[in-house]
Amino acid sequence: MTIxxxxxxxxxxxxxxxxxxxxxxxxxxxxxxxxxxxxxCRIGPxxxxxxxxxxxxxxxxxxxxxQLIIPKGADSFLFRLGPVLVMTPAVMCFVxxxxxxxxxxxxxxxGLLAIFAFASVNVLGLLLGAWGSRNxxxxxxxxxxxxxxxxxxIPMLIVIVTMVMVTGTMNLHEVVTSQNGGFWHWNIFRFSxxxxxxxxxxxxxxxxxxxxxxxPFDMAEAESELVAxxxxxxxxxxxxxxxxxxxxxIVVGTSxxxxxxxxxxxxxxxxxxxxxxxLIKMYAxxxxxxxxxxxxxxxxxxxxxxxxxxxxxxxxxANLILTSALLKVL
Amino acid sequence: MAxxxxxxxxxxxxxxxxxxxxCRANSxxxxxxxxxxxxxxxxxxxxxxxxxxxxxxxxxxxxxRQSDVMIVxxxxxxxxxxxxxxxxxxxxxxxxxxxxxxxxxxxGPFVFEGQYNVVEGASKLFPVDVFIPGCPPRPEAxxxxxxxxxxxxxxxxxxxxxxxxxxxxQPLPPEDEEQGEPATETKAEAx
Numbered sequence: 158m159t160i161x162x163x164x165x166x167x168x169x170x171x172x173x174x175x176x177x178x179x180x181x182x183x184x185x186x187x188x189x190x191x192x193x194x195x196x197x198c199r200i201g202p203x204x205x206x207x208x209x210x211x212x213x214x215x216x217x218x219x220x221x222x223x224q225l226i227i228p229k230g231a232d233s234f235l236f237r238l239g240p241v242l243v244m245t246p247a248v249m250c251f252v253x254x255x256x257x258x259x260x261x262x263x264x265x266x267x268g269l270l271a272i273f274a275f276a277s278v279n280v281l282g283l284l285l286g287a288w289g290s291r292n293x294x295x296x297x298x299x300x301x302x303x304x305x306x307x308x309x310x311i312p313m314l315i316v317i318v319t320m321v322m323v324t325g326t327m328n329l330h331e332v333v334t335s336q337n338g339g340f341w342h343w344n345i346f347r348f349s350x351x352x353x354x355x356x357x358x359x360x361x362x363x364x365x366x367x368x369x370x371x372x373p374f375d376m377a378e379a380e381s382e383l384v385a386x387x388x389x390x391x392x393x394x395x396x397x398x399x400x401x402x403x404x405x406x407i408v409v410g411t412s413x414x415x416x417x418x419x420x421x422x423x424x425x426x427x428x429x430x431x432x433x434x435x436l437i438k439m440y441a442x443x444x445x446x447x448x449x450x451x452x453x454x455x456x457x458x459x460x461x462x463x464x465x466x467x468x469x470x471x472x473x474x475a476n477l478i479l480t481s482a483l484l485k486v487l
Numbered sequence: 488m489a490x491x492x493x494x495x496x497x498x499x500x501x502x503x504x505x506x507x508x509x510c511r512a513n514s515x516x517x518x519x520x521x522x523x524x525x526x527x528x529x530x531x532x533x534x535x536x537x538x539x540x541x542x543x544x545x546x547x548x549x550x551x552r553q554s555d556v557m558i559v560x561x562x563x564x565x566x567x568x569x570x571x572x573x574x575x576x577x578x579x580x581x582x583x584x585x586x587x588x589x590x591x592x593x594x595g596p597f598v599f600e601g602q603y604n605v606v607e608g609a610s611k612l613f614p615v616d617v618f619i620p621g622c623p624p625r626p627e628a629x630x631x632x633x634x635x636x637x638x639x640x641x642x643x644x645x646x647x648x649x650x651x652x653x654x655x656x657q658p659l660p661p662e663d664e665e666q667g668e669p670a671t672e673t674k675a676e677a678x
């Protein structure tokens with residue numbers, strides 16, 4: 158009996174990516190707590206294992222053994238579906254992300270489209286979970302999350318359309334190979350396509366923060382106003398899965414920023430490209446995301462929407478028009 | 488466990504149970520709520536000098552559904568008591584309660600004849616695991632309370648117990664010196 162090598166390869170990718178996501182979700186929490194500690198002149202977790210490295214294990218086991226309460230009158234099906242709908246699309250996104258020249262599960266020609274299609278399902282999970290938990294704070298928070306995500310998906314997708322026009326492909330592998338060479342070939346510095354490329358990167362980054370519900374845009378969990386936002390009624394691992402989904406979404410968002418703007422697995426000086434460069438760039442971006450969270454206070458809801466509709470969308474459109482004009486002329 | 492009476496299973500796995508208890512003891516997430524001035528000390532405990540995060544207990548969860556330990560910080564009025572009771576009931580098992588400060592232990596300075604508005608101790612409302620005396624207790628005392636709770640859960644203490652000395656007195660600075668330096672705190676005083 159021979160094992161189908163293609164099937165084996167895909168199985169290995171599934172196991173590998175799920176392990177990657179779970180490890181990241183656990184240890185990004187550790188990184189977040191440690192980084193928060195050092196930003197606030199504290200030490201952070203240090204007693205549980207060396208450097209507090211066993212903290213995520215303790216937290217995970219504790220969350221799993223906590224009593225699972227489904228509130229009276231809640232829609233138990235939607236209540237259970239919510240965390241799954243946040244986690245699953247985040248895992249699905251990893252199918253087409255190329256981590257190096259050879260590490261990619263499925264090199265789809267519409268990879269870019271597939272990822273942003275899956276990424277927008279995550280809002281639905283939050284909405285259904287919050288609606289199903291029959292809690293007024295959760296429902297208010299869910300309404301906020303939906304309007305926030307609608308507002309921030311538009312500038313993000315306009316930037317994506319610009320990138321597709323510049324690189325001429327939706328295949329993520331080709332997007333990276335079009336940026337081969339030193340850092341002056343990367344899309345963030347491709348001034349021949351548009352002088353506004355660094356601005357496009359900034360718009361993408363801000364929208365990515367908002368899409369993953371990170372501070373200063375964490376309207377999903379506005380704990381000073383809405384108890385715990387959409388997660389108010391979730392005890393134990395339900396809440397844990399929501400948070401793993403959030404961290405998986407951050408990994409997806411920063412991976413996409415790396416691929417689209419920072420040259421994927423290319424070295425800044427054109428030497429030894431490979432997986433390590435991808436991971437270095439990705440974790441630097443993740444570090445920045447956490448840094449921003451512990452530096453800025455949460456915005457108000459109106460300034461959040463104003464930023465999107467009055468600043469980001471016009472600038473993104475201007476960039477789109479400028480890029481298309483330059484592509485036509487040059 | 489005084490307050491843990493729902494999740495008693497018939498089958499016990501000794502090593503696994505110990506491991507789970509160890510994990511629970513090392514990730515005690517308190518609830519974000521304060522009733523009076525002791526809450527200020529609780530906030531100081533989370534801040535940089537004392538850093539509750541060292542023990543993995545800095546995750547103050549705003550929702551009772553995700554918190555493990557309820558730190559009753561301050562006076563419970565009769566008007567506030569139903570709300571506190573509701574918060575306790577909303578926490579999923581296993582849950583623990585720390586009564587911090589004299590008001591939460593027994594009513595503190597508010598106990599007198601004809602007193603009509605203060606609940607005399609959190610233990611009148613629900614079972615309490617650890618009492619921390621003080622008015623208000625210092626942040627070190629709250630950390631000691633959390634260590635005591637961990638000891639209660641796992642049966643072992645994280646660090647050797649500090650032997651309490653009688654408080655050594657500092658000699659007063661001589662009066663003839665114009666710029667007498669203030670007496671420096673010793674370690675025994677801080678503990």
